[in-house]
Amino acid sequence: MLTEQQLHGIYVPVVTPFLPGGELDLESFHKLSASLVSQGINGLVVNGTTGESPTVTCEELSLLSAAAKSAIGAANVPLVLGTGTNDTRSSVQKTELAGKLGADAVLAVVPYYNKPSQQGIVAHFRKIAEVGLPVIAYEIPARTGVRMETDTVRTILEIDGITGLKDCSGSTELIDALQASGHRKPVLCGDDTRLLEFMEAGAAGGMLVSAHVCAEDLLTVYRRFRSGRPEEARTAFEKLIPLMNLMFEEPNPAPVKWLLAEAGQIAHGTLRLPMVEIGEELRGKLRGIGVLPGDALTL
Numbered sequence: 001m002l003t004e005q006q007l008h009g010i011y012v013p014v015v016t017p018f019l020p021g022g023e024l025d026l027e028s029f030h031k032l033s034a035s036l037v038s039q040g041i042n043g044l045v046v047n048g049t050t051g052e053s054p055t056v057t058c059e060e061l062s063l064l065s066a067a068a069k070s071a072i073g074a075a076n077v078p079l080v081l082g083t084g085t086n087d088t089r090s091s092v093q094k095t096e097l098a099g100k101l102g103a104d105a106v107l108a109v110v111p112y113y114n115k116p117s118q119q120g121i122v123a124h125f126r127k128i129a130e131v132g133l134p135v136i137a138y139e140i141p142a143r144t145g146v147r148m149e150t151d152t153v154r155t156i157l158e159i160d161g162i163t164g165l166k167d168c169s170g171s172t173e174l175i176d177a178l179q180a181s182g183h184r185k186p187v188l189c190g191d192d193t194r195l196l197e198f199m200e201a202g203a204a205g206g207m208l209v210s211a212h213v214c215a216e217d218l219l220t221v222y223r224r225f226r227s228g229r230p231e232e233a234r235t236a237f238e239k240l241i242p243l244m245n246l247m248f249e250e251p252n253p254a255p256v257k258w259l260l261a262e263a264g265q266i267a268h269g270t271l272r273l274p275m276v277e278i279g280e281e282l283r284g285k286l287r288g289i290g291v292l293p294g295d296a297l298t299l
């Protein structure tokens, strides 16, 4: 079970590779996960936003979880499964399933689309936490359509079993307020280009789609910062920003899937509708960024 101390560093919300017909490509998933683990990442997140969770069935989640566990092997890398939906009952059922599958924690997004009140959001997280598996609450208002107030986040972080927060709120306002009021549960940054800004504000690391492509570089940034070398961390980090920006020039995970397929790290860049492949213009920009085979970024 994930502890607060383990919720630090660079977590990777791994893509869910599909075959051209849309079926799971477990072979690519296993290969990619094993490669990320061997690069020293601090946590593997399956079925997050980047994993196209709205399209993944419970049966598929079970297969992905087994493949992820096999890829992790004996490494000390926590497995986090995305179980959040906009229906509390189904989020609880998926979290129970995650427990049976041997996950170390779950990632539960703020309910999207149905626009719950702040009290409703707290009640949702209480129910999920009651399952007994560590929960990482996931704030991403640009996707969910509802923003948690700071007091709501404080209340949620005080619930037993809520281990920390993944913050994709778009600024450090929330983490600044949490730090100012003495809240110490770990916060992971989910906005790739803001990782350093968040760590300066007290974040324990990041859960970042870019880590598929530059895990070792992000780990270098993280370690330099944590060992008291912020300027060296910044020098390394700034080199990654153009790549990170391209990862969001079309909706995530389409850019990263295209790049991983082009680099031969997954067999196909297939997405499930309503996500579609990136266009020619972005392909050209990604080809020019210097991360395809033989072009590794060096910090």
Ligand SMILES: O=C(O)C1=N[C@H](C(=O)O)C[C@H](O)C1
Residues within 6 Å of the ligand: 013, 045, 048, 049, 050, 051, 168, 190, 191, 192, 207, 208, 209, 210, 252, 253
């Ligand atoms: O899947 C995730 O976890 C992430 N989702 C964010 C998004 O898709 O907007 C981005 C972040 O890098 C990780």
